[in-house]
Amino acid sequence: MKVTLFITCLVDLFHPNVGKATVELLERLGCEVEFPEAQTCCGQPAYNSGYVKEAKEAMKHMIRTFEHAQYIVTPSGSCATMFKEYPHIFQHDQEWEAKAKKVAEKTYELTQFLVDVLKVENVGAKLKGRATYHTSCHMTRLLGVKDAPSRLLKHVEGLEVVPLPNAHNCCGFGGTFSVKMGPISEQTVDEKVRYIEETNADYLIGADCGCLMNIGGRLERTGKRIRVMHIAEVLNSR
Amino acid sequence: MAMKIGADSFHQRVEAGLHNSFMRGAVAGAQERLRTRRLDAAEELGNWEEWRALGEQIRQHTLLHLDYYLMQLSENVAKRGGHVFFAQTAEEANQYIREVVIKKNAKKIVKSKSMVTEEIHLNAMLEAAGCEVIETDLGEYILQIDDHDPPSHIVAPALHKNKEQIRDVFRKKLAYDKTEKPEELAAHARKMLRNEYLTADVGITGCNFAIAESGSITLVTNEGNADLVTALPKTQITVMGMERIVPTFEEMEVLVSLLTRSAVGQKLTSYITVLTGPRDEGDVDGPEEFHLVIVDNGRSSILGTEFQPVLQCIRCAACVNVCPVYRHIGGHSYGSIYSEPIGAVLSPLLGGYDDYKELPYASTLCAACTEACPVKIPLHELLLKHRQIIVEREGKAPISEKLAMKAFGLGAASSLLYKLGSKVAPNALQPFTTDERIVKGIGPLKAWTEIREFPAPAKERFRDWFREHRKERERDGNDL
Amino acid sequence: MGMIYNRDTFLQTIARQLGREQILSDVHRPNWNYTPQWTVFQGYSQEELLSALEAQCSRIHTDFVATTADALATTLKQVVEQYGGGPIVTWDDQRFSEYGLLPLLEAEWPSENVDVHIWDASAGRKNIEWAEKANVGITFSDMTLAESGTVVLFSDAGKGRSVSFLPRTYIAIIPKSTIVPRMTQAAAFIHKQIEIGRIVPSCINFITGPSNSADIEMNLVVGVHGPVKAAYIIVTDR
Numbered sequence: 001m002k003v004t005l006f007i008t009c010l011v012d013l014f015h016p017n018v019g020k021a022t023v024e025l026l027e028r029l030g031c032e033v034e035f036p037e038a039q040t041c042c043g044q045p046a047y048n049s050g051y052v053k054e055a056k057e058a059m060k061h062m063i064r065t066f067e068h069a070q071y072i073v074t075p076s077g078s079c080a081t082m083f084k085e086y087p088h089i090f091q092h093d094q095e096w097e098a099k100a101k102k103v104a105e106k107t108y109e110l111t112q113f114l115v116d117v118l119k120v121e122n123v124g125a126k127l128k129g130r131a132t133y134h135t136s137c138h139m140t141r142l143l144g145v146k147d148a149p150s151r152l153l154k155h156v157e158g159l160e161v162v163p164l165p166n167a168h169n170c171c172g173f174g175g176t177f178s179v180k181m182g183p184i185s186e187q188t189v190d191e192k193v194r195y196i197e198e199t200n201a202d203y204l205i206g207a208d209c210g211c212l213m214n215i216g217g218r219l220e221r222t223g224k225r226i227r228v229m230h231i232a233e234v235l236n237s238r
Numbered sequence: 239m240a241m242k243i244g245a246d247s248f249h250q251r252v253e254a255g256l257h258n259s260f261m262r263g264a265v266a267g268a269q270e271r272l273r274t275r276r277l278d279a280a281e282e283l284g285n286w287e288e289w290r291a292l293g294e295q296i297r298q299h300t301l302l303h304l305d306y307y308l309m310q311l312s313e314n315v316a317k318r319g320g321h322v323f324f325a326q327t328a329e330e331a332n333q334y335i336r337e338v339v340i341k342k343n344a345k346k347i348v349k350s351k352s353m354v355t356e357e358i359h360l361n362a363m364l365e366a367a368g369c370e371v372i373e374t375d376l377g378e379y380i381l382q383i384d385d386h387d388p389p390s391h392i393v394a395p396a397l398h399k400n401k402e403q404i405r406d407v408f409r410k411k412l413a414y415d416k417t418e419k420p421e422e423l424a425a426h427a428r429k430m431l432r433n434e435y436l437t438a439d440v441g442i443t444g445c446n447f448a449i450a451e452s453g454s455i456t457l458v459t460n461e462g463n464a465d466l467v468t469a470l471p472k473t474q475i476t477v478m479g480m481e482r483i484v485p486t487f488e489e490m491e492v493l494v495s496l497l498t499r500s501a502v503g504q505k506l507t508s509y510i511t512v513l514t515g516p517r518d519e520g521d522v523d524g525p526e527e528f529h530l531v532i533v534d535n536g537r538s539s540i541l542g543t544e545f546q547p548v549l550q551c552i553r554c555a556a557c558v559n560v561c562p563v564y565r566h567i568g569g570h571s572y573g574s575i576y577s578e579p580i581g582a583v584l585s586p587l588l589g590g591y592d593d594y595k596e597l598p599y600a601s602t603l604c605a606a607c608t609e610a611c612p613v614k615i616p617l618h619e620l621l622l623k624h625r626q627i628i629v630e631r632e633g634k635a636p637i638s639e640k641l642a643m644k645a646f647g648l649g650a651a652s653s654l655l656y657k658l659g660s661k662v663a664p665n666a667l668q669p670f671t672t673d674e675r676i677v678k679g680i681g682p683l684k685a686w687t688e689i690r691e692f693p694a695p696a697k698e699r700f701r702d703w704f705r706e707h708r709k710e711r712e713r714d715g716n717d718l
Numbered sequence: 719m720g721m722i723y724n725r726d727t728f729l730q731t732i733a734r735q736l737g738r739e740q741i742l743s744d745v746h747r748p749n750w751n752y753t754p755q756w757t758v759f760q761g762y763s764q765e766e767l768l769s770a771l772e773a774q775c776s777r778i779h780t781d782f783v784a785t786t787a788d789a790l791a792t793t794l795k796q797v798v799e800q801y802g803g804g805p806i807v808t809w810d811d812q813r814f815s816e817y818g819l820l821p822l823l824e825a826e827w828p829s830e831n832v833d834v835h836i837w838d839a840s841a842g843r844k845n846i847e848w849a850e851k852a853n854v855g856i857t858f859s860d861m862t863l864a865e866s867g868t869v870v871l872f873s874d875a876g877k878g879r880s881v882s883f884l885p886r887t888y889i890a891i892i893p894k895s896t897i898v899p900r901m902t903q904a905a906a907f908i909h910k911q912i913e914i915g916r917i918v919p920s921c922i923n924f925i926t927g928p929s930n931s932a933d934i935e936m937n938l939v940v941g942v943h944g945p946v947k948a949a950y951i952i953v954t955d956r
Contacts, residue, residue, distance in 0.1 A: 007700050007701075009650075009656075009660075011700055012660065012699050012700040012701055013660050013663060013695045013696065013699055013700075014693045014694075014695060014696060015693070015696070016696045016698060016699060016700035016703055019700035019703070019704070020700070020703060020707075023704065023707065035701065035704045035708075037653065037657075037701060038653035039653070040649070040650040040651070040652075040653060040656040041646075041650040041656070043650060045646060046643050046646050046647060046650075047622075048603055048622065048625070049625060049629070049635075049639070049643060050622070050624075050625030050626040050627075050628055050629035050630070050635070051626075051629055051640075051643040051646070051647070052626050052630070053630070053647070054643050054644060054646055054647025055647070057647045057648075057650070057651035058646070058647060058650030058651050060651070061650065061651045061652070061653070065653075137602070137603075137604035137605055137606065138603075138604075138605070141604070141605040141606065141608070141609050142605055166270070168560075168606070169562050169565070169606075170562040170602045170604035170606065172562065172602060173602065174601065174602025174603055174604065175602075175603070176599075176682075177599070177601065177602045177603070178685075178686060178689075179682045179683075179685035179686050180599050180685070181252075181563075181599065181600055182685045182686075182688060182689060183252060183253070183256055184252060184256070184563055184566055184567055184600065185602075185689065186689045187256060187566040188562050188563070188565075188566060188602075189689070189690070191566075213692070213693065214690065216690075216691075217686070217689075217690030217691040217692060217693075218689065218690040220675070220690070220691040221689065221690045221691050264935065264936075267936065268936050271936060283754070283758070285752075285754045285757070288752040288754040289752075289754050289755075291751060291752050292750055292751070292752045292753065292754060292755075295748070295750055295751060295752075296750070299747065299748055302736065303741060303745045304732050304736070305729040305730075305732040305733045305736070305740050305741060306741040306742065306743075306745045307745075308725075308728075308729060308732070309725070309729060309742065312722050312725055313722075315720060316719055316720040316721065316722050317719065317720075318720070318920075319719065319720050320720045321720040321721045321722070321723075322720065322721070322722045322723065322725070323723045323724065324722075324723060324724040324725050324728035324729075325724070326724070326727070326728060326731070330724070334723070374943065375933070376931045376933040376934070376942055377931075377933035380933065380934075394932070394933060394936070395933070396933055396934070397936075400935060401934055401935050401937075404934060420934040420935065420937040420939050421939050423934055424931060424934065424939040424941075424942055425941075427942070428941070428942055428943060431943060432850075432943075435943075436846075436850065451909070451912050452912050452918045454918060454922075460929065460930050460931060460932075460942075461929050461930065461931045461942040461943050461944070462883055462929035462942065462943045462944030462945075463942070463943045465879065465883050465923070465943075465944065466883055466884075466943055466944070468921075469879045469880055469883060469921075470846065470880075480728075480732075485747050486747070486905075486909050486912075487905040487906075487908045487909045487912070488902075488905045488906060488909050489747075490905065491755065491901045491902055491904070491905035492755055492902075494901070495755065495900075495901065502932075504866075504926075505774070505865055505866035505867075505926075506863075506866040506868055506901065506924060506926045507926065508778075508925065508926050508927055508928065508929055508930055508944075509923070509924070509925060509926075509929070509944070510868075510901075510923075510924035510926075511921065511922070511923055511924070512918075512921070512922040512923075512924075513920065513921055514918045514919070514920050514921075514922075515720075515920055516920070517920050517921075518873075518874070518875070518919070518920045519875075520839050520874070520875030521839070521873065521874070521875055521878070521920060522837070522839055522841075522842060522843065522845045522846065522875075522878050522880075523845070523846060523878050523879045523880045524873070524879060524920055524921060528720075532728070534728065534731070538731045538732050538735050539735065541732060541735035541736055542735040542736050542737055
C-alpha cells in the first residue's frame, strides 16, 4: 500500500524523531512511504489567526502537492483536521473546492489510518512503564478520532495506560493563543500538568506535536520528570 | 456600549481574574458539575445528536422567517389585549418602558432575571426615573444589593461570590444576623422578597421563548420568581430579544427540553410558565395590563451575514461551562454581560470591535463550545471569522503580525522558500539555544519562553533524514 | 385589542437583512428531519408511566403518595397533617366535588379549626392574601408528565395561579389517567386546541417539584420564592 506522508512543519523542523518513527512504523506494517519534498505547512497558523488570504496560498500549494496521493497520512490530528477543512474553506470556488475535497477525503491521522485502514491494533510495540494519554481537541472533537489511540496503546507490551483526569480540557496551546494570551495559556497548561502529575505516569503520550510542545515545554520548565512521547514513537518502540 | 461592564482593559481584567483564586475554584467546580449533569442528561435520552439537529433546524427555520413569526406573535398578543412595542434600539426600548412606568405611577418594580434588560441597562434608567427596582432571582438579588456587582455567568450570575461574602453583604445591607449557610441566606432572601412581590406596582421579565401561534411568552426558572413577578403586580412588562421566538408550542417544548438539560442537566426546571396576554376576564391574579417589548439593538445587522447562526442561541451557557479560557479568567474578564464563548462571538457584533477586539482571540479554538451547543452554533468557527474581519476589514492586527503572516504566506506557498528558511533556522536561532532548548526567545518566541521551554530546530530536518533513509532502502534492494 | 407600535419598519429591516421582501403569509413549519421527542416512553402503558413518574419524584424532592379515589379524602388529610396542617387554600374546581373531597374541605376541616379557603373569584385580591398566609395549597393536575415529574396547570377564574406559588407546601392531586410520557404530548395537545380556535388560558404552568436555587456556591437550596415542599397524590383508579 502506498502512503504519502504529510509530515507537518513542526515535525519536520523540531521533532524529526516523530517523523522517523512514523516512517519506520508504516514501513514495518508493509506500507511504501513516499514523501513529497514540496510540502510545507497546512496553513493553520495563518488561518487560525485570521489571515485567510495568506493561508489559502499555503493551502493551494499543499493541495497541488498532495492531490495525486492514494492515502495521505500525518502524525497530527490537528493538521489532518486542517486538510479536512479545506473544502469548507474553498467553498464557492468550484475549481479548488473540488480539488480540496479529493485531498480531504484521503487524509488520515496516523492512528486513524492504522485502525481504520490497515485494520491493525497490535503493532508489536514494547515499552515498559506507566503512561497517560492527552486527547487533543482538534483530533477528538473536529476530526472525530476518539478511541483509535487507546486501542493501539492497549496492545503495547509492558505499558500501563492510566486515564488522565479532566482529559477533555484543552492544554492551552491553541497555536498563537499560547503567545498572545500567555498568562491564560500558562494557567491552562499548569492545570493540565497538575493532572498529569496526579497520574504518576512516566510518560505523557499525545498525537499532536503542538500540544506536546506546550505541555512538554512547561513540564521541562517546571522541572518535572515526565517524558513526553508522540504516539508514533511509542508504537515504534521495540 | 450598554452591555459593557467596567472601564478596565481586557488584559487588566484578565489579570484580576487570574488572581481571584476563589472565583477560579468556584468556576472550575461549577464547570465540572454542570458539564457532568449535561452529559448525563444527554446520555439518558440516548439520541442527543438527533435532539441537537432538531434544535438547530427549528432555530434556523425561525430565523429565516423571523419577520413572519414576529408579525404573527404581535397580532396574537394584541388580540389578547396585550400591547407590543418594537424597539430598534436600547434607547427606544427604555423610553417606552419609562413611559409605561410613569403612566402607571409606579414606585416599586420587581424583576425576574433577564439578560436583554441587562444588555439595554434598563435598571439604571428605571432608577433614574425614580423607581425602586428589585431583582428577584436569588443570584441577581445578591449582586444587586452588593452595589450592583455585574453578573459573571449567564445562568449562575453570582458564581464568583462565596457564601461568606454573601453573608457579609446581607449583614451590611439587610440587617441579617444568621450564618453563611446557603439555606439560611436563601430563607432570608425569601422573607425580604415576599413583601416586595406583594407591594410592587410593575413586574418586568425577560422571555426565554415567545410562541408565535398564540402570542405567548415562556419563562423558565427553578426558583419560581418569574411566576410571582407576573402573578402579583398589576402591570407586566416583558422584554425579549427579537430572535427569541418559536412558531408553536411544539417547538417551544423541544427548545425548553434542550435548554434545561444543557443549562443545568434537568429534564425540566421547577417552573416553566407560559403566559398569554394580561389576565383573563374573571381571573384574580395575573396582570391587568401586559406590554411586550421586542428588542433589535443590533441583532438585525447580524441577520443575513455569516454570523447569523449566533442568533440561534438559547442562552443555556453550555458553552461557558466547557470553555477552558472562561475556566481560568471568569466572566468579568470579558467586559461584557455575555461571556465566553457565546459572548466572545456576540459582544463584538452587538458592541463593536473597538471594545471587544480581544475577545475572539481569547480562545484556543478547542471547539468544546461547538460540541456542547444544543442548537449547533459553530462557535469556534465564528470566532475565526471575527479574527478574519479584524485582520482584513478592521485592520486592527499588529503590524509585526501582518508582516510575519505575509512571510508565512510566501514561505508556505513556495517549497523553495520553505526549504531555505527551514534550513537556516537552526543557525539563526543558535544564539538563543542551550542544550537544544530555547530558554529565552525573542519576538513571539519571547512570550512562549516566558512560560515554557521551546525546542531548538533540529540540526537534521526530517526531510534530510528521509532523503538518506530512502537512499539506504534503495541500496538495500528495496525488498518490500 | 392591544396596541402595536413601530412594527412596519422593524419587520422591513429584518426582511431587508434577509435579502428578500417581507413575508406576510404562507409560512409552514417544515417536516423536521428528526423527531426524537416522540420516542421517549413510546408505547408505555399507563402503569409504566406511573412507575416512571414515581422514580422521577425522588429526583425532584417531591413526595409521592399513591391512593385510590375512595381513600383520597383520608390520604389527603393525612398528607396535609404531615406538612403541619392548615391554613389551606384550594382551587374552585369541579373535581374536588367529583372526587368526593367537599365534605373534607367544607365540613371536616373547618370543624377541626383548620382554615380552608376555596378560591373565590368574586372576592378579588382577598384570594391572594389567603394564599399568601396558607401553609398548604392544593390543586388537581390537568396533565402530568412522567419523564420530568411535572404537573401541568391551566389557569381560569376558579383556578388561581397563586394557589401553587404562594403557600409553603404545594400538593397536586394527580388522576393516573392524566399521565402522559412527556412535555411533547402536552404541547401537542395545546397546539391542537389553538388550531381549532380555542383560547389558550392566560397562564399555563409546568410545575416540577418545589422551588429551588443553586445560586449560592452551587449548593442546592430547596424552597426559595415558591413552595418549600411539594407532594403528589396519585389517584391510581381514575
